[in-house]
Structures are given as structure tokens and as C-alpha cells.
Amino acid sequence: MAGKSNRIFCWVAISGWLIMASGCTQTPIRPTVLTLHDYTYFKKHLSWLIEKEMREHQVKGLSIGLVDDQKIIWAKGFGYADEKTGKLAGPETVFKIGSVSKVITAVGLMQLVEQNQIELDNPIKTYLPDFNVINNYSNPITVRSLMTHHSGLPAGDMFLKNQDKNKSLETILDDLKNIHASFPVNYIYSYSNLAVELLGLLLQSRSKTDFNDYMQANIFEPLHMSDTSYFKNEHIKEKLAQGYDHGKPQTEEFWDRVVPSGSIYSTIHDMCKFIKMIHAGGRNGDDVILKQDSLREMFTPQNLQVKLDLDYHLGLNWFLSWPNLDYAGKVVWHTGGTRYFHSILAIMPKQKLGVIVLSNSSTGAVINRKIAEATLQLAHEIKTGKTPPPTKLKKPAGIKLSPGELEKYTGEYTVMDSGHVKIINKNNRLQCRIRNKKLNLVAHPEGLFSLQFNVLGIFPYVINNYQIGIKEWNNEIYIYHLDQKEGNKAIIGKKINKVHISDAWKKRLGKYKCLDKTYSAFQPELAMRNGFLLWNNQPLLPQDDTTAVIPGFERNYGGQTIKVATQNGAETILYLGLTYKKSVASHAEKNRK
Numbered sequence: 001m002a003g004k005s006n007r008i009f010c011w012v013a014i015s016g017w018l019i020m021a022s023g024c025t026q027t028p029i030r031p032t033v034l035t036l037h038d039y040t041y042f043k044k045h046l047s048w049l050i051e052k053e054m055r056e057h058q059v060k061g062l063s064i065g066l067v068d069d070q071k072i073i074w075a076k077g078f079g080y081a082d083e084k085t086g087k088l089a090g091p092e093t094v095f096k097i098g099s100v101s102k103v104i105t106a107v108g109l110m111q112l113v114e115q116n117q118i119e120l121d122n123p124i125k126t127y128l129p130d131f132n133v134i135n136n137y138s139n140p141i142t143v144r145s146l147m148t149h150h151s152g153l154p155a156g157d158m159f160l161k162n163q164d165k166n167k168s169l170e171t172i173l174d175d176l177k178n179i180h181a182s183f184p185v186n187y188i189y190s191y192s193n194l195a196v197e198l199l200g201l202l203l204q205s206r207s208k209t210d211f212n213d214y215m216q217a218n219i220f221e222p223l224h225m226s227d228t229s230y231f232k233n234e235h236i237k238e239k240l241a242q243g244y245d246h247g248k249p250q251t252e253e254f255w256d257r258v259v260p261s262g263s264i265y266s267t268i269h270d271m272c273k274f275i276k277m278i279h280a281g282g283r284n285g286d287d288v289i290l291k292q293d294s295l296r297e298m299f300t301p302q303n304l305q306v307k308l309d310l311d312y313h314l315g316l317n318w319f320l321s322w323p324n325l326d327y328a329g330k331v332v333w334h335t336g337g338t339r340y341f342h343s344i345l346a347i348m349p350k351q352k353l354g355v356i357v358l359s360n361s362s363t364g365a366v367i368n369r370k371i372a373e374a375t376l377q378l379a380h381e382i383k384t385g386k387t388p389p390p391t392k393l394k395k396p397a398g399i400k401l402s403p404g405e406l407e408k409y410t411g412e413y414t415v416m417d418s419g420h421v422k423i424i425n426k427n428n429r430l431q432c433r434i435r436n437k438k439l440n441l442v443a444h445p446e447g448l449f450s451l452q453f454n455v456l457g458i459f460p461y462v463i464n465n466y467q468i469g470i471k472e473w474n475n476e477i478y479i480y481h482l483d484q485k486e487g488n489k490a491i492i493g494k495k496i497n498k499v500h501i502s503d504a505w506k507k508r509l510g511k512y513k514c515l516d517k518t519y520s521a522f523q524p525e526l527a528m529r530n531g532f533l534l535w536n537n538q539p540l541l542p543q544d545d546t547t548a549v550i551p552g553f554e555r556n557y558g559g560q561t562i563k564v565a566t567q568n569g570a571e572t573i574l575y576l577g578l579t580y581k582k583s584v585a586s587h588a589e590k591n592r593k
Helices: 008-020 040-057 098-116 145-146 172-177 193-205 212-218 236-238 268-280 292-298 323-328 364-384 403-409 585-591
Strands: 061-068 072-084 241-244 247-252 332-337 342-348 351-358 411-415 419-426 429-434 435-443 449-454 459-471 476-483 487-496 511-512 525-529 534-536 537-542 547-549 561-567 571-573 578-585
Touching: 040 061, 040 072, 061 268, 061 364, 072 268, 072 323, 072 534, 098 292, 098 332, 098 342, 098 364, 145 193, 145 435, 172 193, 172 487, 193 212, 236 537, 268 342, 268 351, 268 419, 342 364, 403 419, 411 476, 419 534, 435 459, 459 487, 511 571, 561 578
Parallel strands: none
Antiparallel strands: 061 072, 061 351, 241 247, 332 342, 342 351, 411 419, 411 487, 419 429, 429 435, 435 449, 449 459, 459 476, 476 487, 511 525, 511 578, 525 534, 534 537, 537 547, 547 561, 561 571, 571 578
């Protein structure tokens, strides 16, 4: 999501932050009783919070907007749009909104659903007959599955980084024809930019109108979003914020073309107009942008039948799970991120409260969600008088695992953001080994574990607000994470078994280079470690001497198939539709020779 930030790879960083974080300046004094509909304290408190978070995380510029029904309560900028020129961030500053673009694409698509041009449960091939993907599963990919990230298609991030300004939407069909579906339809939530690119092509095909022209005529112009565009034209350039990485200005040139999944430029004022349309049930004055029934469908959970999604609910291109705000009712939201720009849009449809946060720094994602959550909590209290329940982090009781449980949980795993992970039984306690790191797993009831590591190699420290669970579904062992602070729960890995590695695969060990010049920067390595074949640190399970599968759920890797082919008399590897050739042999292979 849009990306989940708390993953096993971050365990040590999270714990270090918990230990080292220090107190900040005094928060504004809160009135004993908040006056309904009086946002005076709200503005003071949020200004303090935003400035504090920006200092701590080196965010150079940030703009925020709060909408209550049809009124913009607050639209303000903090820090710099461009520090060098002294240009301050404000409500009219243009930012890249990244994947928040997806919800706008979804509105355009649902307009065509209303016109009976598209049926959500029809296979995408019904409308795009040239669509082909290597699919080893029986269920067809439908429009609905594309809109819920349950199509089984990979994320496809590398294709979106193609800087060819002449690349059109139609080329997505060529990108896909040699790509394997990662999972069956409706098997598990698997975020896919490629899916939304297909939706953009579908919209263009069924409307018989260029995608950009359609979005301008049917969404941006009726909503008077005059500072919103898919292109960095001269008007956008004049208002565009500079991107930063830890305080240093950076150049980001990706996506100077139409990318339905993430290339919109916009401002706080324009995005507030979009929020007001949602609050008005799809209307903007006398103009009907979208019917209320369509919005209701977009905000209805679509994946309740998918067991591996656990408690994570999704609508049609909207996320619906925000546990810390459950007390206030439904929240629909989406985040967005490019390399140096980050965004979050969150709306409470029942209360008609919405917030948009845009920032121009690589670290912006760290603070955007926290700011959006604080905004909605306080605004909801001021509008309804209902205070959020106190947050209590439970310190779970430790238990001793039985010999059977120890045996069940030990083994080899593939885990998101970590690749190959090994869990061993050390003195009747579980220990997790991630590359060169060691973490003890403190057992709790119901298959939950806290993470423990030794500070300075001496002092044990347990991270109680972030836990993992190990559970069996359909005769397979899965790892999921549970963030007690945010309440999120999601599958992040699964147990895998070693398979025989033939000499044919061992001879291929080494570094590889993509033969497509557009993606020549991608130079993965085929290696062996602890008896596992690894492709770019992801476990690879050979099916035979020329085919292998990457197990697990890692973005752009999980479920993908690697094939060996011959080109001009030399072996090549086909992965995600691209061809790779060995550039440097491994030490083991050099020694074999």
C-alpha cells in the first residue's frame, strides 16, 4: 500500500527507535472541554505535531487539508516547497501524489460501470482480447479482482520506472505477455501497479477516449481541479515542490507520462475538492461525478472470503482497515509514494470528514499516516463529541512451548523484506536468524511471539508492541505480523522445504544483467546459501533443470516463475518478462572451473 511499513526487516530499527526516542517540546494545553465545531485547539495541536514530526524525520515541506462536509476547515503548508529559493509550502503547492492516483482512476472506471460499458465480474479479456499472461491457475482475472489487488498479477514496479516518455498504455499488454501470474485470483491480497495500469487501458478502450483526455473531461474539469495533471507542464512546474532526501535536494524524473496507478500531480486545494465530491455522494453542485450507489460499492469490503487476508479489508481501489479509528466508524483511505514525494488521503464517509497530507521528502511516509490519524481523531471528537478510547498496549504473558510446537515452528521460511529466514530450537526456545542477525522469539498464547534482541549484545530487550504469529492454514505454515499499536495484521511469509539443487542450477550461480537497456540497472544475483538457491536474496525452488518458482509473498518476487532459455547459443534467464544474462560467475562456479 500502497506499502506496509512494519516488517521483519525493520525489527532492529524499530526497537532502536523505541530505546533512543527522547521527549519533545510541550504540547499545546488542551481545553478541559472541547467546544463542538470549534477547531481553534485543533489547529494549534496539529501545527505543533506536524512541526515536531517534520524536525524529527527531516521532512522539508508538507501541506495538509481538512474538509468537514463541504467546508475546507484547514489548509496549510509547513516548511519549504523549495528551500534554495525560499519558496514555502502551502495549499497551492504542487506535489506528486503517487498511488493516491489509484482512487481517482477508480472513479473514472466506475463511471463506465454506471454506463454499462464495463461489468466488474467479467474477465478483463472480455474487453481487452489481446490481454495475455502466463496463468497456471483456472480462475480468470476479472475487473473486480484488478480493483482489489487480488488478480494475482505481480506489482510490476520496474515497468513503471521506465523513463521512455513515448511509452503508451497499450504497451502494458506487451509487458504482460511473458509474465507469470503470481497467485490464483482471490488467493491473497497482493498489491499490483500493473493491475491498475490495465484498468487505465480498460477505461481508455471502453470510453474510446485517450485516458488523460477522459480524466480531464470527466473528473478534473467538472471538479475545477485546475492544478491537477498527469504531465509536468509549464503550469505545474511553476508550482511544483522540490523533492528531498534527508534534507538534500534531489532530482526525480520518472513518470513524465500517463501512469494511471501513480503519476498525478496535485495540490491540497484540488484534493480537497475531490474530498468534497465524496462527501456530497458523488456530486459537485449540479454535476453528478459518480452515483452514490457506486461510492457505496467502492467502500464495501470485497475480500471477506479471502482467508489469508486475515482482518485486512479492501474496497474497490480503497483500503478500509484502520483499526485505531474503528471506534469512529468506517474510514476509506489510500497512501501514495514516489522516491521523494509521499501522500495520504483518508475519509470518514459517515461523518463527512476528510484529510489529505502531501510531503516532499523521502521520509514523509513515516509521518504522514500519524498526522492523518491525529487529524481525524481530533476532528471527529470536535464534530461529534466522541473521544477516542485509551490506547493500551497489552504486555502478553510468556509461555513455554511444547516439544511438538517447537518442532512445528522450526524450519526455513521466506519472509517479506527479509528473504530467507531460519527459525531454530535453541535450548527449548525459538531463535530467528535473518542473514547475520539473531532474534529470540518470546512465545505467547495462540501462536504469537514477541521479538527480543540484545542491546549492545548484552541487555535483552523485548518489542511488545510488534509481534509475529505463526499459524497453519490449508496444511501450510504461515507467518503474519501483528502491530499492536496500529492493530494491523497481515501475512508476511510462509514455511518452505528444501529441494534438490541440480548441477545445472549450480553452474548458473553468479551475477546477471538485464539485456533490456531500459532496465540495465537491475543486476540480480543467483546464489546459494544454507542449501537454498537464491535469486536476489529470495529463495528459489527449482521444479526441474530449467524452471524454478520464488515462494512467498515478497513484492515483485513472490509466486513468480523463472525460466531458463537459450539466446544466440548462450543461456539466459527469463524473469518478469525480461531477459537476463550472466555477467559475473560466482566464486563457487569459478572454483569448479
